[in-house]
Amino acid sequence: MNATMSKDLKLLALDEEDLMVVSAHIQDSVLRTADIVYNRNDGRLLLGINRFAWEASPARRLFSRKDERRRSLLQVDRVSALRSTGISQSDPDAVLSILTVSFLRSEGNDPSGTVTITCSGDAALQADVECIEVRLADQGGAWAARGRPRHGA
Numbered sequence: 001m002n003a004t005m006s007k008d009l010k011l012l013a014l015d016e017e018d019l020m021v022v023s024a025h026i027q028d029s030v031l032r033t034a035d036i037v038y039n040r041n042d043g044r045l046l047l048g049i050n051r052f053a054w055e056a057s058p059a060r061r062l063f064s065r066k067d068e069r070r071r072s073l074l075q076v077d078r079v080s081a082l083r084s085t086g087i088s089q090s091d092p093d094a095v096l097s098i099l100t101v102s103f104l105r106s107e108g109n110d111p112s113g114t115v116t117i118t119c120s121g122d123a124a125l126q127a128d129v130e131c132i133e134v135r136l137a138d139q140g141g142a143w144a145a146r147g148r149p150r151h152g153a
Contacts, residue, residue, distance in 0.1 A: 008138035009055070009072070015132055016103050019115070022136050023101040026074060028052040034092035036125070038082045045076040045127050047117070049098065051138070052145060068142040075137075076115055078130040086123035096123055103132055 013019040026049060035048035051072040088094055096119040105113040111131040118124045 008140075009051075009053075009070070009136065010138070011136040013132055013134040013136075019101060019103050019132055019134060022074075022134055025054065025136060026051055026072070026098050026101065027054070029072070029074075029098045031096055031098070032092060033087060033089060033094045033096065036087075038079070040082075043077065043079045043130075045079050045082060045125070047074040048072075048139075049074055051136075053142060056142070067145040069145045070142045071139045073135075073137050073139055074117075075135040076127050076129065077133040077135070079127045080130065081128040083126045084124065085126075086119075086121060087125070096120070101134070 009025060011018075011022050011025065013022045029049040029051040031047055031049045037046040037048075038044075039046075049072050050069045053068045053070050056068055087096065099118045099120060100116075102116050102118070103113055104116065105111070112129060113132075115127045115129055115132065115134065116124055117127075
């Protein structure tokens, strides 16, 4: 029995405002480089992340006072190209910490643009997309987080 009584999160972003909501929910998620999968034929980028469940803060839970993480899948569809900076593909166990997800619209090619997943340490993934189509879905139960992410002023 899960004492937190929280439900799995499922979000779909189809515009920049929706993407800001997804970004807020995946801030401070961590992933290994091995959990980044780009399928060029399907135009799909998949990231298996360990998401810090900000929406399940201890003050909002009835039975548990511990912060939690959840295994989640971030999916970016309609990807035509993928670039990365500061990410070593030769180290599958390198850990990245997600800071934000943003969108930069292409000039004159509305609604195409670039979805950028910015990580700590000047690392980033840039996915050129036909349009914004991003999904976030929890994939299972929660576990106690080792600590609460802290942000400098």
